[in-house]
Amino acid sequence: MDVVETRELAYFLAVARELHFGRAAEGLGIAQPPLSRAIGRLERRLGVRLLERTSRRVTLTPAGETLLAEGGAALDAVAAAVRRTRRAGAAGPRLVLAMKPGGDGGGLLPEILAAYEREPDALPVEMLFGYGAADALRDGRADAALLYAPRQDVTGLATEELMEERQVVVVARGHRLAGRAEVSMADLEGEVLPRRPHAAGPGDGPVIGDGGQLMQLIALGRMVAVLPESMRGLLREDLTAVPVRDAEPTTLVLAWAEASRSRALAAFVRSTAAVAAASTASHLR
Template identity: 65%
Template sequence: MDGLEARELAYFVAVAEELNFSRAAQRLGIAQPPLSRAVKQLERRLGVVLLERTSRKVALTAAGQVLLDEGRRALEGLSAAARRAQRAGSPAPRLTLVMKAVGDGGMLPDILAAYAGEPDATAVEVLFCGFGEQADLLRSGSADVGLLHGRPDLTGLDSEDLLVERQVAVMPVRHRLAGRAAVTLADLDGEVMPRWAGLPRGGADGPEVRDAGQLMQLIAMGRTVAVLPESARAYAGGDVVCVPVLDAPPTTMLLAWPEKSRSPALAAFVRAATGAAALRTPDVRPLGPGH
C-alpha cells in the first residue's frame, strides 16, 4: 500500500469532523463530488470502511475514528515541521520563547543574560499567550521553547524543571485576611476563585481569566482571590497583597521544547536556563507559623 497523501488525509479529516460531505466541501473550498470520490478512493486503498453513509447521516466507523485521531496529529505535525523549517531557514534566525505574561518567575532577565554568553545563541522573540496555551503552541511549531507552570500535558515535548516556589494568596488590600501573616487553604474556603481560560474549571466559579494583568485587576476590584506562585509578588500593585499559604503545595515552573529537537540554539537556551535556575532556586521548605 502506498503512503497516505497529506491532501487526501486533510479531505478525510474535514469530512470526519463535519460528518457532512456538503459542509466539508464548503470548508475545503472544493466541489462535493471530487471530495466523495477522494474518500472512497482512500477507503479502497486502506481496505477498510471509514464512514457509514446513509441518506440521512454520516457516521465514523471504528477504523474511521482511529484515522481521524491519528490524521489530526499527522497534519499538525506536518504544519509544525513547515513552520520550524521556515524559521530555521530565515535570513535572520531567531528562537521563539512562549510564556504567559509575568510567567517567568522573575527569571527571564537572568536567562537571557546567560544565553547571550552562549556561542550558539541567536535572537530571542518572546511570544505571550494565555493560561495553558504554551504546550499547544510548542507542538504546533509556533514556538521553539516555553515556560510553563504546574504539570501540564507534555505529550510530544521534552522538559526540565527550573524553579520550585511556595504559593501565596493574592487578595485586595481590604480583604478580611489581608492583615494575616499567613493563611491556610481552609481559610480560603468559600472565596471566589478565578477560572483559567482554556483549562478545566476545577470547581472554580469566579470570572474567566486570560492573562496576569487582567487577573490582578479583578483581584484589586474584589472580584476574586487567587493562589499563585510567590514570584507574583513582583507584579502585585499597591491595591493587592500577597499572603503566604502555609499548606499549599509548592508549584513548579518548567522549561519545555519539542522532543528530539537538534537545534544548537535551543540546546544553548536550555543550558542557559538551567544554569540560571541553579543560581536562583529558592528555599521551598514549609513556612512556619511565625512567617
C-alpha cells in the same frame, strides 16, 4: 501501503467531524464530488473503509474512529514542523520563547538571557506572551516555553525542571485575608477563583485570558487568585500576596518539542538549566 497525503487527511477529518459530506465540503470551500473522490483515494491507500455512507447518513467505522482520534494530532505535528522549519530558514532566524504574562522564570529570565547570549549557537530571542504558552509550543509558534506544572499540561513535551515555588493567594489590600501571615485552602472557601484557558486547577469564576484583567478584577474585589510566589514582585500597590500553607507547590519547567534537534535550542536549554541550578544552590547556602 502508499503514503497518505496531508490534504486527504484534512478532508477526511472535516467529513468525520461533520458526518455530512455537504457541510464538510462547504467548510473546506470545495465541491462535494472532489471531496468524495479524495476520501475514496484515502481509503484505497490505507486499505480499509473509513466511512459507512447511505443516502441518509454518514457514520465512522472503527478504522475511521481511530483515524479521527489520531489524524488531528498528526496534522498538527506537520503544521508545527512547517512553522519551525520556516522560522529556522528565515533571513533572520530567531528562538521564540513562550510564557504566560508574569511567568518570567521566577525572576531568573534576565540571567538566563544573558547566559544564553554567551553561547556560540545563540540566536536572538523573541518573547511570546499568553496563557496558551504550551499550545504555542505544540503548534510550532514557539521553540521553548516556561510553564508551571502541574497547572499547565506538559504531556508529550520534553522538560527540564528549574525550580519549585510555594503558592500565594493574591488579594486586594482591603480583603479580609490581606493581613494574615498565611492562610489555608479552606480559608478560600466561598471566594471566586479564576479559570484560565489551557490550565488546570481550582476555579469557578470567569475564564481569564489576560494578566491585566486578572489583577484588575482582584483589585475590585471580584475574585482572588492562587499564584506562584514569584508573582509577588509584579503586583500592583493595591494588591498583596499571602502564603497558602497547604497549597501544592508549583514547579517551573522549561519545555520544548521532544523531536527538536536545534543546536540553538539545545544551547538555550543548557543556559536555562545552569542558571536555575546556580540560583537553587545559592538559596541553599
